[in-house]
Amino acid sequence: MPPLFFIHGYWSxxxxxxxxKTRFAALGYEVHAPALPYHERDPSLAPAPEIGTLTVEDYARFxxxxxxxxxxxxxxxxxxMGGxxxxxxxxxxxxxxxVLLSTAATAATQVPSVATIRTMGGVMTRWGWWRSPTQISPEAAMWGIYNNxxxxxxxxxxxxxxxxxxxxLAEMTLPSVSTTGATKVDYRRLDRPALxxxxxxxxxxxxxxxRATARKLAGTVDYHEIPGSGHWLFWGSIETLVGDYIADWLGQSPAHIPAQAGIHESPSPA
Known part of the structure; x- marks a missing residue:
């Protein structure tokens, strides 16, 4: 069985x-979930100044x-962001x-959204946010990240x-500002099975x-939308369902799934 390598998201x-991790370790998988640079810092402390200017390329190289x-x-x-x-x-x-869970966009899969603007507006209207450590207000987080x-x-x-x-955040939102082009992905290289x-x-x-990401991927794609679920998938029956989808997909033995292009859409239970 291949090891599972988990990448967390922004502010996470x-x-x-x-x-x-516990579920899949119990099934015999080797699991890894490193913290991105400066993400192990106690959230009650002031931010490390260095984190404000880290780039997508810094995270990718790590x-x-x-x-x-x-x-x-x-x-x-x-x-x-981990997606x-x-x-x-x-x-x-x-x-x-x-396996891409509530994935953020690359340069090729940007989708304008009023809901996203409402969620992030309080962060991105503060002068100098693009070179500073960022945090979201509880009100915005409850509305846009933890809805439902x-x-x-x-x-x-x-x-x-x-x-x-x-x-x-600036490079994710405005890929053109990246001096490294790190959010640009050669999707021809993503030809392995995906969920x-x-x-x-x-x-x-x-x-x-x-949806845009699933269309870009070059290998076989299993695609699921969970009715009524918001961005945060890691609680209760939603998390159980996500784990079931992953377990079922892994049970197909990804190393042996033919890497032909195609999207397999499966209806999600209500």
């Missing part, structure tokens, strides 16, 4: 995947170095497959938010991004 930590330590090509699993990074990294390293999540769970998740890079999952009510990385 590897704790995002705690229960999924992840490539981590994957190169593995003896076997992994399945790369990313949530939100974008998973695509960037997979174009640079051998991999057995991709029980309040107690959403509040606990928000309390665990860490600071993140304004430069990375793409998104909630129909995702307000920050809207479903159109996942």
């Amino acid at each position: 930590t590897p704790a995002t995947f705690a229960r999924l 992840l490539v170095a981590e994957i190169e330590k593995l003896a076997v090509a992994p399945v790369i699993i990313g949530h939100s 974008m990074l998973a695509q960037i990294v997979a174009a640079r390293v051998p991999h057995a497959g991709l 999540v029980p309040d107690a769970i959403a509040r606990a998740e928000y309390a665990a938010h860490v600071w993140d890079s304004g430069r990375v 793409v999952i998104v909630g129909t009510e995702d307000r920050i990385t809207v479903p159109g991004i996942s």
Whole structure:
């Protein structure tokens, strides 16, 4: 079985995947979930000044170095920004497959959205945000990230938010500002099997991004939209369903799935 390599999202930590890691480790998978640079810092502390100017390329190089330590090509699993990074990294390293959960957009899969603007507006209207550590307000997070999540769970998740890079956010939102072009992906290199999952009510990385991504990937794609789910997939029955989708997909043995192009859409239970 290939190892599973998890990549967390913006303002997040590897704790995002705690229960999924436990589930798949119990099935015999080797699991890895590194923290991106400065993402292990106590969220109650002031942000490290250095984080504000880290770039997408900095994150990508860190992840490539981590994957190169593995003896076997992994399945790369990313949530939100981690989904974008998973695509960037997979174009640079051998991999057995991709799992993209509520993926953020690459340069090729941008989808304008009023909901995204409403969620991120408070962050991106502060002068100098593009070169500073960023954080989202609780009100914006509850509306755009944790919509349809029980309040107690959403509040606990928000309390665990860490600071993140304004430069990375600028490069994700406006790919043309990147001096490295890191958010540009050669999709011809993403020819391994992939699983793409998104909630129909995702307000920050809207479903159109996942649909565009599924069309870009060069290998076989299993695609699922979860009715009524927002961006945050890691709670209760939603997380169980996501884990079931991943387990079922892995059970097909990604290393042996023919890498022909095509999207297999499966209806999600209501």
